[in-house]
Amino acid sequence: MKLEKQKYGLGDIVKIPLKSAPISATLMGVLNLFQGLIPTIQLLITAQFLDTAIAIFNKKQDASSIITPLILLSLTIAYTWISYQIIKFSEVKLENKLRQNFRVFLVEKIANLKYKHIESQDSWDLISRVVKEPEIQCRNAYDQLLAMISMILRIVGILAILFAKVWWSGLFIVAISAPLFYIALKGGKASYEANRETEKFKRKVEYLGEVLNGRESVEERSLFGYSEEVNKKWHKQYETARGIEFKVNLIWFLKAKGGGVITAILSILIVFILISPVQKGLISVGLFISIVNSVFSLIQSLSWQLPQYGDQLAKNKEYLVDLTNFVKLDSKDGAVDKPSEDIKKLKTLEFKNVSFKYPGTDAYILKNISFIIEEGKHYAFVGVNGCGKTTITKLITGLYDEFEGEILLNGKSIKEYAQKDLKAMCSVVYQDFAKYFVSVRDNIALGNVNNDNQNEEIEKSIETIDLGKAIDELPKGIDTILGKIKSDGIDVSGGQWQRIAMARAIVSPAPLRILDEPTAALDPISESNMYERFEKISRGGTTIFISHRLGSTKLADEIFVIGNGDILEKGSHEELMDKDGVYAEMFESQRSWYL
Numbered sequence: 223m224k225l226e227k228q229k230y231g232l233g234d235i236v237k238i239p240l241k242s243a244p245i246s247a248t249l250m251g252v253l254n255l256f257q258g259l260i261p262t263i264q265l266l267i268t269a270q271f272l273d274t275a276i277a278i279f280n281k282k283q284d285a286s287s288i289i290t291p292l293i294l295l296s297l298t299i300a301y302t303w304i305s306y307q308i309i310k311f312s313e314v315k316l317e318n319k320l321r322q323n324f325r326v327f328l329v330e331k332i333a334n335l336k337y338k339h340i341e342s343q344d345s346w347d348l349i350s351r352v353v354k355e356p357e358i359q360c361r362n363a364y365d366q367l368l369a370m371i372s373m374i375l376r377i378v379g380i381l382a383i384l385f386a387k388v389w390w391s392g393l394f395i396v397a398i399s400a401p402l403f404y405i406a407l408k409g410g411k412a413s414y415e416a417n418r419e420t421e422k423f424k425r426k427v428e429y430l431g432e433v434l435n436g437r438e439s440v441e442e443r444s445l446f447g448y449s450e451e452v453n454k455k456w457h458k459q460y461e462t463a464r465g466i467e468f469k470v471n472l473i474w475f476l477k478a479k480g481g482g483v484i485t486a487i488l489s490i491l492i493v494f495i496l497i498s499p500v501q502k503g504l505i506s507v508g509l510f511i512s513i514v515n516s517v518f519s520l521i522q523s524l525s526w527q528l529p530q531y532g533d534q535l536a537k538n539k540e541y542l543v544d545l546t547n548f549v550k551l552d553s554k555d556g557a558v559d560k561p562s563e564d565i566k567k568l569k570t571l572e573f574k575n576v577s578f579k580y581p582g583t584d585a586y587i588l589k590n591i592s593f594i595i596e597e598g599k600h601y602a603f604v605g606v607n608g609c610g611k612t613t614i615t616k617l618i619t620g621l622y623d624e625f626e627g628e629i630l631l632n633g634k635s636i637k638e639y640a641q642k643d644l645k646a647m648c649s650v651v652y653q654d655f656a657k658y659f660v661s662v663r664d665n666i667a668l669g670n671v672n673n674d675n676q677n678e679e680i681e682k683s684i685e686t687i688d689l690g691k692a693i694d695e696l697p698k699g700i701d702t703i704l705g706k707i708k709s710d711g712i713d714v715s716g717g718q719w720q721r722i723a724m725a726r727a728i729v730s731p732a733p734l735r736i737l738d739e740p741t742a743a744l745d746p747i748s749e750s751n752m753y754e755r756f757e758k759i760s761r762g763g764t765t766i767f768i769s770h771r772l773g774s775t776k777l778a779d780e781i782f783v784i785g786n787g788d789i790l791e792k793g794s795h796e797e798l799m800d801k802d803g804v805y806a807e808m809f810e811s812q813r814s815w816y817l
């Protein structure tokens with residue numbers, strides 16, 4: 223099932239299950255509606271049963287006349303039980319079907335999202351609300367709607383009998399339930415909004431909890447001894463979230479309770495009022511007892527269930543608003559496509575007066591920047607932290623396409639390329655590259671998903687990154703599972719993870735390879751050696767190195783010094799040293815690292 227871009231409303235609480243699992247959803251609908259009629263039928267049969275029993279007691283009827291109402295009463299009880307079981311069974315089937323459909327849709331949708339949504343906090347808030355057990359949210363919404371309709375039918379049934387016998391008592395109940403339902407709806411909206419608010423705090427609580435208990439920060443935690451400080455912050459966020467939730471629940475509870483008390487008082491009044499029609503013979507004693515019984519059980523429904531249903535209905539409505547906004551998030555065509563097997567050559571890559579600011583921000587990170595990358599040459603981007611080096615790589619790889627100016631790949635706008643072609647042309651190793659908890663071999667093989675038989679290339683890449691000895695020492699060599707999620711998993715050092723990430727880029731057949739400072743865990747000399755080797759194996763291909771350590775980048779054919787959103791200086795190492803400008807100053811300050 224694919225959710226279309228549209229405004230999702232209450233009607234979709236029914237449409238989504240009907241589309242996902244037509245038989246189960248229809249069965250649930252029909253049986254629930256009958257469940258709503260059963261209490262009215264039961265009320266009438268019980269009244270007949272009681273009246274017959276009284277008549278037998280007064281010797282006005284034969285004892286055998288009780289058999290028919292008794293059988294009818296038993297049948298309604300049996301029906302209720304069987305129908306309940308069928309409804310439960312259908313619910314499970316519906317939930318399974320919804321899970322299948324939703325999970326696939328959500329995973330695909332998230333994988334296809336434009337990169338700007340991945341980096342946006344608001345989008346992630348929305349996504350985390352929508353993906354939280356959507357199948358259960360939808361099934362519950364449908365369940366609750368049916369249960370609500372069933373209860374309304376039950377109320378209408380009793381009201382119809384009251385209207386038929388003593389019309390004004392029916393009016394009384396209608397007058398009570400309408401404001402209660404309104405209060406419940408408002409309460410539900412408030413509690414969903416509070417839930418939204420608490421989500422933000424909960425995420426911070428989760429994050430701080432990870433800092434307090436997680437494996438990643440274990441060394442720093444003991445070194446800096448910040449646990450107490452973080453714990454205080456954690457507690458504060460936790461208390462804030464709990465406070466908001468508590469306040470809303472308390473208000474809701476008081477409203478529901480208050481409503482319940484009022485309904486109970488009014489219902490007792492109705493019972494008193496019904497005594498006079500009984501005395502006048504307008505309603506039989508059996509019907510009176512049966513109605514009183516039903517009215518009291520209705521009080522329960524009105525005071526608890528009805529506000530609860532109203533509350534859930536309002537929450538479900540809010541969920542549908544979120545679903546509408548989630549489906550609306552724009553996707554990128556071909557985001558999940560595999561890199562094309564037909565790899566184009568990279569002759570030139572040109573930035574022509576490119577300006578860029580991140581969506582939702584005002585400051586331009588790149589301002590009118592222009593440069594050309596040519597086939598077979600090695601380039602380096604250098605510059606202080608935050609000057610925009612990674613941003614340039616995000617534009618080259620098409621992660622963001624809302625820039626001003628032009629980016630031309632082989633003379634053609636990058637925006638005109640299919641994602642699969644762009645993916646085939648660039649491989650990037652980012653600073654925060656991914657660590658996959660699979661074998662070393664599979665970690666590297668991900669660099670070229672189109673090649674199932676790349677053992678030779680993998681071996682070669684291991685040689686290039688100088689990791690052969692370390693891998694030989696692993697218990698199962700190249701087939702050792704990395705990471706700690708499996709009992710036999712082995713963790714390797716930060717530098718070794720970095721080398722593995724670089725091996726992925728080496729097996730990639732892309733003609734442009736970008737290393738965005740993935741070597742921070744290496745010492746300056748090792749980094750420099752690594753870049754040298756990387757450059758050697760990339761002969762014929764084009765490379766871009768990004769690093770703060772200029773000893774690693776000095777072999778580049780052309781170095782771009784980035785600053786103020788533009789290129790401050792460009793040229794070979796020698797040219798830039800002769801210029802005696804920003805680059806020369808930076809290089810001199812680092813000279814001692816390489817001595």
Ligand SMILES: Nc1ncnc2c1ncn2[C@@H]1O[C@H](COP(=O)(O)OP(=O)(O)OP(=O)(O)O)[C@@H](O)[C@H]1O
Pocket residue numbers: 341580583587605606607608609610611612613614653
């Ligand atoms: N998703 C984002 N939304 C808003 N601003 C961002 C985003 N990503 C980066 N920035 C900002 O853009 C600027 C450039 O960031 P970028 O990561 O390109 O710098 P860099 O030169 O690669 O830095 P470093 O050397 O520290 O890696 C920074 O000021 C950063 O705060």
